[in-house]
Amino acid sequence: MLINSFLVVLSQILSLIMLKKVLPILIISVILVFAIDSYVGITELTIPKDQSDESTPEAISVEPITEYGIPVDSFYIEEYRVKRNQTLGKILYNLKVKADLGKFLYNLKPEDFDVRKVKAGHKYKIFYTKDSVQAPAYLVYEASPIDFYVFSLKDSLYVYPFQKDVVPVRKVSEAEIKTSLWVDMKENNLNPQLALDLSDIFAWTVDFFSLYKGDRFRVMYEELYVDSLSVGIGTIYAAWFEHHGERFYAFRFEQDSVATYWDENGNSLRKSFLKAPLRFSRISSRFSRRRFHPVLKIYRPHTGVDYAAPAGTPVMALGDGVIVAKGYNKAAGNYIKIKHNGVYTSGYNHFSRFAKGIKKGMRVKQGQVIGYVGSTGYATGPHLDLRIWKNGSPINPLKLKSPPVEPIRKENMNAFKLVVEKYLALMDSTSISHSDSITLIN
Template sequence: MDFNPPRNANLPPRVPRWRLPLLVLAVALVAAFFFLDSRTTLPESEARSAPAEIKAPPPEIQPEIQREVVDGEIRPGDSITTLLGDHLSPQEIHTLAGKSGDIFPLSKICVGQPFKLCLTDGTFERFEYDINRDDQLVIRRDGEEIDIARVPIVYTVETAIIRGTISSSLFEAVAEVGENAELALALADIFAWDIDFIRDIRQGDAFQSLVEKRYRDGIPAGYGKVLAAEFINQGTSYQAFLFQDGDHPPSYYDAEGKSLRKAFLRAPLPFSRISSGFTMRRFHPISKTWRAHPAIDYAAPTGTPIKAVGDGTIVKKGYTKNNGNFIKIRHNATYETLYLHMSKFARGIAQGKRVLQGQVIGYVGSTGLATGPHLCFRMYKNGAPVNPNRVKTASAAPVSKEQLAAFSAAIAPLIEKLAGRTELMARTDLAESPPPPQKQ
């Protein structure tokens, strides 16, 4: 039997008409996919030769700058070489020494004075040395050069009024109101012509002062000027006002413009005790004989500064078996003073040298014929010994007539402040200075 395949047996089955659009869409999508892939995909050969992506290196870490500040005080044996020798070359130090001559000789740095050494990464940057309470020496590196200069110390200044009552001494009275001995010394200097703070002080005496209190970097740094002061001694009031009369140095005057300064201080030591007074008959503790003692002995610790009681010229300086180290000063054609038993002389003191009133000429000791540390102070008038406590001398010149009106105007607010009728105002010397710390 013949087998006849059906017609169109080799043809694929007919696709239903409704499926044709879907089939066309699928084919179009597949074609689009391959077309896009061919545009974004590198051939294998190109892929192998393409450079790898370059990443930016991490930022370099800068080392932190190390700054060091060394605070200290000049010690015995210190010199500019011992202080800076580890940071400056010998040639640089030699150059500094040459530059310093007209500014401040480096050989004159004093034991006990503060200094500050600033280093950057261990390298010298700056050296500061306090010459005194007002000025400092600054040595700094400027590139390859080393500069040296004398500059004012920057302070913040607050004006304050300080009051106290004497129970035993001015030192203790000042300490009792929270102040330090520097203020007591300043007050003793101001009234030194009128008040003997060894013999004249009594319990119940009182003082008040309008004074500048200094701050340095926010830390108390002593006192500035005493603008006005009053001391009541045995019921008598003594007032002092600081004023500069024209081109003359600032000085203290009373409310009427009379100078407090006189030819002689009341005593060559600000604080001490009298161990032996002026007498023409005294039993000597060493020789065990009666003899004249035309002098005043001031007992004080060894090293206490001794001041010249007036301007004058040193006519004798030396040592004898009885007097020890001594100095004799001629003040004018009438008066001479003698200072005995010193432990040593002040720096720069020499025979023929001119000295000023209040200048330190030596220090208390027990050289010569002495039982202990004291100053034997003598005064002569026309060559004859006189009791220093009985010498009355005229005051220095008063405020000039030309400046009297300005003086009266200047002291008027100071008088009111001493009377407690106005509030004290704080002032700052330099605007960039830090404010003083708050009082506790």
């Protein structure tokens, strides 16, 4: 290509020499030759002969959307609720499952799926194939917002468990008591489980049966969520409760590999005796040396405290001890006596029934359920009659002074103080109004 171009230019030069225009044309021709050669060279380097202008786009793989381990895009999904007296067998039978249903139900083991879990009102979903047959392929039963059971209804029946992810969200909440702890929790859109947990933490220091209007609390805790639905309360890190004008603190700290709650000075909130043996009731009759008996219609001493509560409410042992008496008599109905040590004994009357396994001579732990509220014996309605004896003499249960258990040890005190400072800073620096809550960034 270069030689041909040169020959063409050379012929032009010779022609121009004849016309006496040699020098300008010679310069222009040389420049032209190099320009043509450079253009050709660049063109060949930039666009190789074997490169095509057309290109095929790469295929992008899209992950299928799955739920309960099932590719949901492949099925039609219908949601139902278990009807009254409806069993797993009836549900599967109505779906006209082709597999051997009887054999499957006969061989179904409780550890794989307990058929008693199928309860009226619970939700379940059926996954139907997207074809002309629209056959049921899967049944997903919701045992709880977290726990599900997936039944494969294809050629062979089988079941496997599935759990949804639980997301903990750290929060600080505060509320003021206007009616009761339980009611005020619900009215302020707080999870009622928080009321139970707080009553457990402060069970030895706060009398939840005599809360005043204006009592209040603040608590830092984890609330558990599944698909934006609150499913429970996780760890409670710290709290304070203002009761009768006095503020009680609780800080979670681990000692001897056991996490429990302590006050701001490192004293354990756990004491020898609970403030009360049951949750969320009301005191219907107090300790008295002269009380008009509602059944006998006479005045006589009432050396105990009556807690009115719905029949069947669990009753807990006030403290560790040994059951020294269990039985029935005309006045007390079903009763239990627990000897805690060489000084204190507690008594519980009018049970509707005893807790399973409870018997005379057995050792019980503080907070262990020993029976259920009833109205046996001399009782006009369901309640618990609590008695406490000190060295054999009856004392007022509401005035019982309960010694605490071992405090934070000296070698753990510095670590404990750091935890207290951290939690107090988080709670006190969080500006929220009464009956409100905020979410902390973990």
